[in-house]
Amino acid sequence: MYDAKRLKEIEEASAAWAKKTAELLERRPERDKTFQTLSEIPVGRCYTPLSQAGLDYLEDLGFPGSHPYTRGVQPTMYRGRFWTMRQYAGFASAEESNKRYKYLLKQGQTGLSVAFDLPTQIGYDSDHPLAQGEVGKVGVAIDSLMDMEALFDGIPLNRVSTSMTINAPAAVLLAMYVETAAKQGASPETLKGTIQNDILKEYAARGTYIFPPAPSMRIITDIFAFCSQYIPRWNTISISGYHIREAGSTAVQEVAFTLANGIAYVEAALRAGLKVDDFAPRLSFFFNAHMDFFEEIAKFRAARRLWARIMKERFGAKLPKSLMLRFHTQTAGCTLTAQQPQNNVMRVTLQALSAVLGGTQSLHTNSMDEAFSLPSEDAVQIALRTQQIIAFESGVPNTVDPLGGSFYVECLTDEIVQRAQTYLDQIDEQGGAVAAIEQGFIQKEIQESAYAYQRAVESGRQVVVGLNKFKQDEAPLRNFLRVEPAVKESQEAKLEQLKARRDNTAVRGALEKLKGCAQGTDNLMPPIMEAVKCYATLGEICDTLRAVFGEYTAVSTL
Amino acid sequence: MTKKNIRVLAAKPGLDGHDRGIKVICYALRDAGMEVIYTGLRQTPEQIVQAAIEEDVDVIAMSVLSGAHDYLFPRVMKLLSQAGAHDVLVIGGGIIPEEDIPRLKEAGMKAIFGPGTPTSETVRFIQENVRR
Numbered sequence: 001m002y003d004a005k006r007l008k009e010i011e012e013a014s015a016a017w018a019k020k021t022a023e024l025l026e027r028r029p030e031r032d033k034t035f036q037t038l039s040e041i042p043v044g045r046c047y048t049p050l051s052q053a054g055l056d057y058l059e060d061l062g063f064p065g066s067h068p069y070t071r072g073v074q075p076t077m078y079r080g081r082f083w084t085m086r087q088y089a090g091f092a093s094a095e096e097s098n099k100r101y102k103y104l105l106k107q108g109q110t111g112l113s114v115a116f117d118l119p120t121q122i123g124y125d126s127d128h129p130l131a132q133g134e135v136g137k138v139g140v141a142i143d144s145l146m147d148m149e150a151l152f153d154g155i156p157l158n159r160v161s162t163s164m165t166i167n168a169p170a171a172v173l174l175a176m177y178v179e180t181a182a183k184q185g186a187s188p189e190t191l192k193g194t195i196q197n198d199i200l201k202e203y204a205a206r207g208t209y210i211f212p213p214a215p216s217m218r219i220i221t222d223i224f225a226f227c228s229q230y231i232p233r234w235n236t237i238s239i240s241g242y243h244i245r246e247a248g249s250t251a252v253q254e255v256a257f258t259l260a261n262g263i264a265y266v267e268a269a270l271r272a273g274l275k276v277d278d279f280a281p282r283l284s285f286f287f288n289a290h291m292d293f294f295e296e297i298a299k300f301r302a303a304r305r306l307w308a309r310i311m312k313e314r315f316g317a318k319l320p321k322s323l324m325l326r327f328h329t330q331t332a333g334c335t336l337t338a339q340q341p342q343n344n345v346m347r348v349t350l351q352a353l354s355a356v357l358g359g360t361q362s363l364h365t366n367s368m369d370e371a372f373s374l375p376s377e378d379a380v381q382i383a384l385r386t387q388q389i390i391a392f393e394s395g396v397p398n399t400v401d402p403l404g405g406s407f408y409v410e411c412l413t414d415e416i417v418q419r420a421q422t423y424l425d426q427i428d429e430q431g432g433a434v435a436a437i438e439q440g441f442i443q444k445e446i447q448e449s450a451y452a453y454q455r456a457v458e459s460g461r462q463v464v465v466g467l468n469k470f471k472q473d474e475a476p477l478r479n480f481l482r483v484e485p486a487v488k489e490s491q492e493a494k495l496e497q498l499k500a501r502r503d504n505t506a507v508r509g510a511l512e513k514l515k516g517c518a519q520g521t522d523n524l525m526p527p528i529m530e531a532v533k534c535y536a537t538l539g540e541i542c543d544t545l546r547a548v549f550g551e552y553t554a555v556s557t558l
Numbered sequence: 559m560t561k562k563n564i565r566v567l568a569a570k571p572g573l574d575g576h577d578r579g580i581k582v583i584c585y586a587l588r589d590a591g592m593e594v595i596y597t598g599l600r601q602t603p604e605q606i607v608q609a610a611i612e613e614d615v616d617v618i619a620m621s622v623l624s625g626a627h628d629y630l631f632p633r634v635m636k637l638l639s640q641a642g643a644h645d646v647l648v649i650g651g652g653i654i655p656e657e658d659i660p661r662l663k664e665a666g667m668k669a670i671f672g673p674g675t676p677t678s679e680t681v682r683f684i685q686e687n688v689r690r
Contacts, residue, residue, distance in 0.1 A: 118573035118624055130602070133629025134573050207575015207599050247578045334578070338673040371673045372653065373625075450578050451585040458676045467674050476656040483625065558584050558596040 002049050010049055021045070038292040038453075039250035041415050047407030055410055060305065064400040066320075068308035070301050070413065071401040072359040073324040078397030082110075083355075084362035085387045086163060088330065090115035090140035091374050092487045094150035097140040101155060103377065107384055111362060112193075113163040114151070115139030116173070121208040123169045123542030126491035136487035138374075139165075143495055144537045148176040149183065158186035162193035163238070163328065163362075168210035170197040171219055171525060172541050175532040178231065194235035194284055194328070197223060200261040200433055201240050203552065204442045205247040210542060213434050215549035219524060220265060221272040224279040226525035235284040237265060238328060241303075244442075245288035246334050248450020251299045252416055254288060256423030257433070257442050259306055263424075264433040266315055276315050280322035289351035289358075290332040296351070297403055298412035300327070300358025306417055306424075329355035330364040336371040340466035340474065344368035349386050356390055357403055363387055373480035440557040447557065498535060506534040511544045518548040564592040564688055566617040569606045570599045571634060574624035579651060583619060586677035592617075592684070603633040607641055616647060616688050619680075623652040632665040639666065645689050651675070 002010070035043040044051070055061070062068055065075035074080065087104055089112075090097045101112055116139040119131035125143045126135045135141050142148055152162075157180065166173045174195050178188050199216040202209040209216070220237065227236045241249075241258035249257065262283065269279050287303065289296050307325035311317040331351035336344045345368050352365050365383040367375030375383070391397055403409045430436045437443070456462035463469045510531040517527045531541050568584050570577060577599060584594045595613050597606060610618050618638075622630060631650055638646060650662065651671040659670050669683055 118575075118626075122573055124573075130573065130600075133626035133633075134624060137625035138574075202575075207577065208573075246576075248582075372655065447578075447581045447585075451582050454582045454586070454677060458678060464674075480655060482655075485629075554598050556596070556598060558581060558594075 002053070007049065007053060014048055014050055037251070037295040037412070038290060039252045039295060039416075039419075041252070041295070041412065041419070047411055049407065051407050051411045052414075055414070060414075061404060061410075067312070067323060068305045069324055070305040071404050073304070073326055073361070075400075077359060077400040078356070078391075079400065082391045082397060083360050084111040084161065085109050085384060085391075086111040086113045086328070086362045086364055087380060087384055088113040088115050088165065088364050089380070091138075091481070092136040092140065092483050093490060094140055094142065094147040098151055098153055098155070100377075104380070104384070105155070105160070107381060108388060109384060111161045111163065112155070113364060114165065116164070116166055117141045118208065120173075120538060121166060121168070123172075123210050123538060123546075125495060125537050125539030126488055127495055128539060131488070135491055136483045141487065141491050142173065142176070142538060143491060144498055144535050145176050145179055145532050146494065146498055146535060148173075148180045152180050152184075156186070157181040157184055158190045163196075164193065165196045167196050167199055167202050167206075167208055168216065169538060169542055170195040171223055171528050172532065172538055174223065175525065175529045178529070179532055188231045189233070191231055192233045194238050195223070196240060196286070197237040198240045198261065200264060200437060201243055201258070203437045203554070204244060204257065205249075205446060206243040209552045209554075211545065211549040212552045213438070215518075215545075216552075217265075217268040217434070218272070221269045221274065222523045222525055224269050224282070225272070225274055226523055227282060228274075228278050232282075234282065236279065236282045238284050238286045239265065240286040242286050242288045242330055244446060245290060245332065247446045248334075248453060249446045250449050251290065251292070251295050252419040253423065253445055253449060255299055255303045255306065255416060256420040256427070257446075258285065258287070259303065259310065259420065260424055260427045260433040260436070260442075262307065263310060263314070266311075267432065270315070276311075276317045277319045277322050280311060280315070280317050281319055284361075285325055285327035287327050287329050287360075288332050289329050289355040291335050291347065291351065293350055293354050294409055295412060295416075296354035297358045298409050298416055300329075300355070300360065301401075301409070301413045302416035302420065303327070304359070305413070306420060326361045328362045328364070329358075329360040331355070331366045333366055333370060336366060336368070337464060337467050338371040340472065341368050341371060343466050344371070345382060345386070348383060349390075352386055353390055353394075353396065356396055359401060369480065373482070376481050438555060440555045443555070443557040495537065498537070502535040507531070507536045507540070510534050510536055511540060514541065514544050515548060518545055562690070564617060564684060564690070565613065565615040566592050566594045566619055566684070567597065567606070567610045567613060567615040568594055569597040569601055569609070569618060569620045570622075571601050571603055571606055571620055571630040572622055572624060572626045573600060574622050574626065575599055576623040576652075577621075579623070580619070580621040583621070583651070583677060583680060586681060587619075587684070590681040590685075603630060603637050606634055607637040607643070610638070610646060611641055611643055616645075616690050617684055618646055618648045620648070620650045621652045622650070622654075625653065627652060627654055627662070628658055631662050631667060635665040635667065647684065647688050649680070649683065651680075
């Protein structure tokens, strides 16, 4: 970006500056001998035009909304519209969660994000023996279409966009959502939202898998095909680095493993006979916003550049939308401390700001009490206000990619691209993400990073304010949100009533049909839709599929 | 003659998939010279107790972050007691509200470690309290 003569002059000045600084260091040493990011990328003293002499503006950055989308996926970004403010919420019963959604919408939230309880995420009804102790705890319990109807009662699904954190049984919950919307009079082509539907990171980092990889990939590509035809505005998958990072990975690993999973989904869909530009525009992503401010911004920018190149060069995608990495961000739950919890508000603010500077499409800000429990209403309000202050007061959203061209941020972006690419090559050599997970490679990489971080915290090398430095005695926090065990009983009662009331012959017929379809190769979505419509339960549908597909057994990595 | 190493069963009861903490504990206990058997995810209380007895462990370390500890931990304690395994030191960790701890201790658990606990503290607790 500079002519050779000027660069030469800068080089000379830089050498002189380095010499002078070295003399100063004798008297005033720096805080540390070396500095590094959280991903252990070395951080230099000061970045200059020399650090990015190899940068090609048009090739590597481009303009916002143009290849390789390093600066953002839209030409105007937040000058047009702010990111979607979307707080992940859900607990206890559908009725209780419905109240929380209405509260959040009233507070100015612009999209919904549904948290399901673990039995729902693993395809068990609330009365299943393995659901004991778990019903309604980490999210809302959904056993049938009846619960889904109650969840969105009075919320117009043709106007609000909804994200659902659901993976192994995503097809079933999507079918319930489409049917609930239909009952409200909203047709599928008007629906906007996202299902997470990312099974690979469940095997690697999050744990709510049901079926083995092959049938799981089939369900996912069936969803791609079905949605491209009937629910064209729906994000069919949210390929998630969030949980990989929460499980302990570095920023570089987060990008690499997420994109490796993305590549595996694209390859599976191509093998299933889909055309890349038919499904790629509806792929979306989900990243973590962690503590190392500039590294996070660089991470988001690096992920966009890498994905655009992968889609264009490796998969020959033509549509601009196929090349754009659109993503949701959540601030890092694992950085929240139980000690001095109010400090978490500041952590979340910095993380949220990095997501906005990194060009996120939607954002969840964690609440300060989440190291203890699900967030209280007061805590979630502060978290949402944090986003609103960044949006309306800080001025940050008024220009696109304000850190573009920063010597440091551009260097870090390049560095993350290169380091993630090294991992991607390694995973390709192992036969792709599915094979790498089956061999335990990705899990081991993540857990080793987690332990390295823990040791850094315990040795004091990594400071966590209030935890290993600036500690103080404090009274234990009380008055958390608690989910009462009565939720399980009421879900069980609802299930019993439902099974007495519905047309059980129709349910049996629909499940038989689903079984036949699962044994063959037809798209699974139509028989799932049919089963949902006659109020077959989530557990019944998943059990039908379990009987055909079997269940996944995790590989041991310890 | 050298003393036998402390044997620990690291377990994830219930449906919770958060295994960062338990895996870090596994590494730390191994680095402290203990033998650690990790159950993996989604273990029922029955499976945990059976594994503890088969593996003849001195310690069971359980982790739950889903809020299901209030059912799962006491259930493990009850089954252990029914199996006559009274000597096993049982500890737990995860997202456990302070107010739940007395009840878990009444059920026979010896310690609950919350978020932010250094692994060195868990190691020391095991070394000082294990009964062999």
